[in-house]
Amino acid sequence: MGIMRQAGGLALAGIAALALNACGRSNVDSDSVVLHRGNMAEPLTLDPHKASGTWENNIIGDMFIGLFTEDAAGETVPGMAESWEMSEDGLSWTFILREAQWSDGEPVTAYDFEYALRRILTPETLANYASVLYPIRNARPVNVGDMAPEELGVRAVDERTLVIELEFPAPYLPGLLTHYTTFPVPRHVVERYGDAWVQPQNIQTNGPYRLVDWRASNFVHVTRNELFWDNENVCIDEVFYYPTVDNAAAERRVRNGELDLITDFAGQSLPFLRQQVPDYVRVHPYLGIVYFSFNTTLEQFADPRVRNALGMAIDRDFIAENILRAGQIPAYSFIPPGVDNYPGTARIGWFDAPVEERRRLARELLEEAGYGPNNPLRFTYTFRATGDNPRIAPVVQQDWQLIADWVQVDIQVVETQIHYSNMRSADYELGDGGWIGDYNDAYNFLFLAETESVPMNYTRWSNEAYDTLVAQANRTIDAEERGRMLAEAEQIMLDEMPYIPIVYYVNKSLVNPRVTGWEDNIVHIHRTRWMCFSDLEDGSAEG
Amino acid sequence: MLSYLARRLLVAIPTILVIITVAFFMMRAAPGGPFDLERPMPEEIRQNVMAAYGMDQPIWKQYVDYMAGIARFDLGPSLKFRDKTVADIIAEGFPVSATIGALSISLAVFVGTIMGSIAALRQNSAADYTVVGISTIGIVIPPFVMGPILALLVGLHWGLLPTGGLDPRYGMTVERLILPVITLALPQIAIISRLMRASMIEVLRSNYVRTAKAKGLPAASVIVRHALRSAVLPLVSYLGPAAAALLTGSIVIEQVFQLPGIGRQFVQAALQRDYTVVMGVVILYASLIIILNLIADLLYAALNPKVKYD
Numbered sequence: 001m002g003i004m005r006q007a008g009g010l011a012l013a014g015i016a017a018l019a020l021n022a023c024g025r026s027n028v029d030s031d032s033v034v035l036h037r038g039n040m041a042e043p044l045t046l047d048p049h050k051a052s053g054t055w056e057n058n059i060i061g062d063m064f065i066g067l068f069t070e071d072a073a074g075e076t077v078p079g080m081a082e083s084w085e086m087s088e089d090g091l092s093w094t095f096i097l098r099e100a101q102w103s104d105g106e107p108v109t110a111y112d113f114e115y116a117l118r119r120i121l122t123p124e125t126l127a128n129y130a131s132v133l134y135p136i137r138n139a140r141p142v143n144v145g146d147m148a149p150e151e152l153g154v155r156a157v158d159e160r161t162l163v164i165e166l167e168f169p170a171p172y173l174p175g176l177l178t179h180y181t182t183f184p185v186p187r188h189v190v191e192r193y194g195d196a197w198v199q200p201q202n203i204q205t206n207g208p209y210r211l212v213d214w215r216a217s218n219f220v221h222v223t224r225n226e227l228f229w230d231n232e233n234v235c236i237d238e239v240f241y242y243p244t245v246d247n248a249a250a251e252r253r254v255r256n257g258e259l260d261l262i263t264d265f266a267g268q269s270l271p272f273l274r275q276q277v278p279d280y281v282r283v284h285p286y287l288g289i290v291y292f293s294f295n296t297t298l299e300q301f302a303d304p305r306v307r308n309a310l311g312m313a314i315d316r317d318f319i320a321e322n323i324l325r326a327g328q329i330p331a332y333s334f335i336p337p338g339v340d341n342y343p344g345t346a347r348i349g350w351f352d353a354p355v356e357e358r359r360r361l362a363r364e365l366l367e368e369a370g371y372g373p374n375n376p377l378r379f380t381y382t383f384r385a386t387g388d389n390p391r392i393a394p395v396v397q398q399d400w401q402l403i404a405d406w407v408q409v410d411i412q413v414v415e416t417q418i419h420y421s422n423m424r425s426a427d428y429e430l431g432d433g434g435w436i437g438d439y440n441d442a443y444n445f446l447f448l449a450e451t452e453s454v455p456m457n458y459t460r461w462s463n464e465a466y467d468t469l470v471a472q473a474n475r476t477i478d479a480e481e482r483g484r485m486l487a488e489a490e491q492i493m494l495d496e497m498p499y500i501p502i503v504y505y506v507n508k509s510l511v512n513p514r515v516t517g518w519e520d521n522i523v524h525i526h527r528t529r530w531m532c533f534s535d536l537e538d539g540s541a542e543g
Numbered sequence: 544m545l546s547y548l549a550r551r552l553l554v555a556i557p558t559i560l561v562i563i564t565v566a567f568f569m570m571r572a573a574p575g576g577p578f579d580l581e582r583p584m585p586e587e588i589r590q591n592v593m594a595a596y597g598m599d600q601p602i603w604k605q606y607v608d609y610m611a612g613i614a615r616f617d618l619g620p621s622l623k624f625r626d627k628t629v630a631d632i633i634a635e636g637f638p639v640s641a642t643i644g645a646l647s648i649s650l651a652v653f654v655g656t657i658m659g660s661i662a663a664l665r666q667n668s669a670a671d672y673t674v675v676g677i678s679t680i681g682i683v684i685p686p687f688v689m690g691p692i693l694a695l696l697v698g699l700h701w702g703l704l705p706t707g708g709l710d711p712r713y714g715m716t717v718e719r720l721i722l723p724v725i726t727l728a729l730p731q732i733a734i735i736s737r738l739m740r741a742s743m744i745e746v747l748r749s750n751y752v753r754t755a756k757a758k759g760l761p762a763a764s765v766i767v768r769h770a771l772r773s774a775v776l777p778l779v780s781y782l783g784p785a786a787a788a789l790l791t792g793s794i795v796i797e798q799v800f801q802l803p804g805i806g807r808q809f810v811q812a813a814l815q816r817d818y819t820v821v822m823g824v825v826i827l828y829a830s831l832i833i834i835l836n837l838i839a840d841l842l843y844a845a846l847n848p849k850v851k852y853d
Contacts, residue, residue: 036711045625052580123591128584144587198626216627216635217803218709240711245807246798248691252706253801256699417816421579456583 032237033536035515035528038244038254038262042217047198048183049120052129054436054524057180058263059220059241062528063205064183067095067113067162068174072530074521076174076440080108080184080206090169090477091137097160101227102186102204110156115187118142118149132181132438135173137165168474171341171482172441179439208234208529217243235517235532254280254510261511263524267326267388273510280510283327284520287336288436288505289445290328292381292396293458294498295426300377304496305369309362310430311348311500313399315355320503323391331501334490335445338522341479342442346490348501362403376406383432384416392432392502423458433458436505440523442486446470449493461498547852548837555833562829563613563822567606570818577622577816596622609822618823623815629823636805637827640792642715643804646724648786651731656778658732659739660771666744674736681733690726690799697722707801723800727793731785738781743774776847783839787832791824 040055048060061069069079082098100108117136120127123145134140137153153165166173176182186204190197197203200211208231209222220241224234242259244250247266253259255277265273273281294301294310301307316330329337332351337344350358371377381397383389393411400409414422414431422428437444447453450470451462466489473485493499507524517531578584578592593599597608612619618629662674698706710716746752747770755765792806805824812820844850 044623047625050625052582123588124595126588126592126595128578128580128588128592129582130588131585140585144585145591195626215803216624216632217808218635218714219711221711242708242801244801245811246801249694249707249799249801252691252694252699253708256702256706258705258708415575415814417579417814418573418575420583421575424579424583455586 033235033533034238034240035236035261035531036259037239037241037528038250038259039220039241040243040262040264041245042243043214043220043241045198046203046211046214046220047195048180048185049116049125049127049130051180055241055243057525059222060180060183061207061525062209062222062239063203063207063211063225064180064185065207066179066183067097067177069178070523070525070527072517072519072521072526074519074523074525076178079178080113081177084174090171091166093164093166093173094157095162095164097162098229099160100206100229102189102206103210103225103227104186104189104204105227106186106188106204107159108184108186108206109159110162111159112184112187113162114154114156115190116183116185117154118152119185119190120181121152122149127181129181132176132179135166135168135170135176137167139167169477170474171477171479172439172443175340175439175441208527209239212238219243230529234529235536236528239528251510254512257512260515261509261518263507263509263526265508265510267324267328267508270326270508277510279513282509282511282518282520283506284524285329285336285338285522286436286505286507286524287339287440287522288434289331289334289336290432290434290502290505291331291334292500292502293423293431293433294461294500295428295430296459296461296498297426298429300379301430303369305365306371306377307497307500308495309365309369309403310400311497312350312353312358313355313362313403314396314500314502315399316502317355319392319395323395324388324503326508327506328503329506331504334449334493334499334501335442336437336504336522339437339442339445340440342483343487346487346494348494348497359403366403366407371406372404373406376408378408378410379429380410380412381430381432382412382414382419382422382428384419385413386416389432424455426455426458426460428458431458432502434505437523442483442490443470443474446486446489446493449498459498461496463492463496466492466496544852548841551837551840555837558833559826559829563610563826564606566822566825567609568602570813570816570821571602571605573816575816577818579816596620613826618826619819621812621817621820623812623817623820629819632808632820633805633823633827636792636803636808639709639715639802640797640804640806641790643720643723643727643796643802644786644789644792646720647727647731648782648789650724650728651735652778652782654728655732655735656739656771656775659736660743660766660774662736662740663743663747663774664766671740674740678733678736681729684729685795686726686730686793687795687799689729690722690796693722693726694799707799709802723796723802726799727789727796731789734781734785735778738777739774742777743770746770746774749773772846776843779839779842779846783836784832787828787835790831790835791828 039058041053043056043059045051046060048064051060065079067079067081068076071077080097080100081095084093084095086093097110102108119125120130121133121139121142123143130143138147138151141147142149142152155163157163184206189202189204193202200213203211205225208225208228210225212223213221223238244262250262251265251269254262294307296302320328320330332348333346335342335344350361366377383393390413397409397411400407419431423431435445435448449457449461449466451467454460469485469489473482476482476485511518514533514535515531516534516537518526578589597605621627621629621632624632658674662671665671694706697703704718704722709719752765752770755769792804794806794810797804797807809824844852
């Protein structure tokens, strides 16, 4: 027995020794200025042509810069474009590029842009986000293989002049050109290495950082690109991006100083975090909306009265204030506030009625539509198993059943992947969903209700007046006039209510107060080139 | 002995084939597919993508192609990670999971055996109750509770260790592994100490231990050379599948401590319908179970003179 007691003691001593050993180590081992960014999920790719996630954009946009880019406030500012001109009909834009180099010293030319846009739209590239580029002339036929890539409306005139032709005037083009699908790629590298061009040993970039290492599910590591045109104004030398799939764990790592920032945390943690680390918490309206989608091919939901009744019975204020609790704004329109060139005047007709009044109205509408004790309204509401959605479901179920006891609602949780598959094939009754704008423009929301957007138009709602207005607006050059027409279209959609707006998203970040240059913004894009650390800025500019 | 080994390995091949086949068709039968995204692709593009991964073929053809790939040791590309193959993903994640799993199981065997033996030797004493109490706590507090508690206390509150992740420069350093290994080991320590206690008590009452004592052998020698040897037998049968489960990674540990292991990858892949990654990990898992069970059986024979393989 003596032996065993000794052995146990040894084991404990060993563990204690390991723990002590660990404390002696510091994670700063050079003069390099390093930013540790929590970055939501593991990137599926770093090829701008194959990416589709905001977390991928966070990394890719630190490495590449398109014709336009985002400043610290998320506003569109010129990137590779030095100057530009739009033709009178708004269909042709000519860009003059700044002089810039890839990280291997080769010049960045208009030919790289032409090559990149042709590449992403070539069917063989299998770019699943290419459809965002369809405003470019012939983009769709090229993308589906009906036309050769050379027929795409993008042409390099010389090394520094690029012409982009459009299907319709799109005054929001500069905003679209900040999107990663429009980034240039180094033609000489892609042609040499093929799909392996994004590997750390091959990749060349034109932005502030270049890729050093990518360890799956562990981190992506980038370092300063000395040849970046604005390199002298970049403060951070190296960035590590960590996938932080578990919010609670990510919060702990920020509070412990292991991560400098994370760009999402759980809404329920907000009160706790406000109390523990008040100067870390950043909450700001986001360019996105939570909505419920009706399957209007079903007989009961083909009737706008039924759709409106169910829409008005939902107590959005309760959901925002008591369930989500992170500053979400109750939504009475489909387009979030703060969208550029948009009046934002459209509103659901009954938005200011108190909820009891709306419930009474809803009952009247349903009775008018032929429902009642002898003909109950029965449907199933399906929702995604992720995030706050499961906590919203029982609340809205209750809201609907309060209209009358002959409104009978089943709620059913569905795995996210299956949910989208069901919605795409219109195999659902009433389902939840969310949309985050790709770029700051109203059309990027309104297209979700266009007839030609099926299957992305999960509702299958089709309205000629709406389609005509949206199409007309997209042919209008004058931004104000266009905005007015889009708002008119939005009003039609709200009156018909194929989608029920619930709340506008907020973006939630924890940012160590040491980090400077972070500005909360509606697009929730925060490029590392604008950031620094306060202790570095307070001192001298050396090092 | 050798013929036994050969026979077992031969049986393993059809077993794995059956597992692959069942997993393949179950995966395809699950609703939804890898290309159902929040922003759906235009139908033409979707067709292109499906064709590029051979998913436009009839299911039997896909199965035949997949099996042909397996025969060439080719697990195929990931359907989600555009720049990676399944082999890449396993090669990156498995070492992390295997290291944590191996350390945990070693720690658990070491601590659990000692604790169980002490409890058995001093049955119904304070030491015994302490061990039983600790192991009950170990079983009833699951890792997804214990992990965050340890991270909060040791990491955040006392500031002794990082709360998660690997070291960006040095990878799996000691300080990064302590908490996950302990968290993963605790329930195993509990199970092993209880197994050990029960079988030790039984062995201590057996005739040959009494004989050994009667011969006048010193107590330590009786316990280590005679009692322990047969008392670990139930443990050996338990450890085969348990080790396989720990080596292939724990989603909970990898989530709570943000570790880039294969367990998290497996669950993610299943949820996102990344068929090929799921299949790859299933094959890995099945092979490990078969191998570790075989090792457990061989060890069993080596330790137990009553068992002979021929």
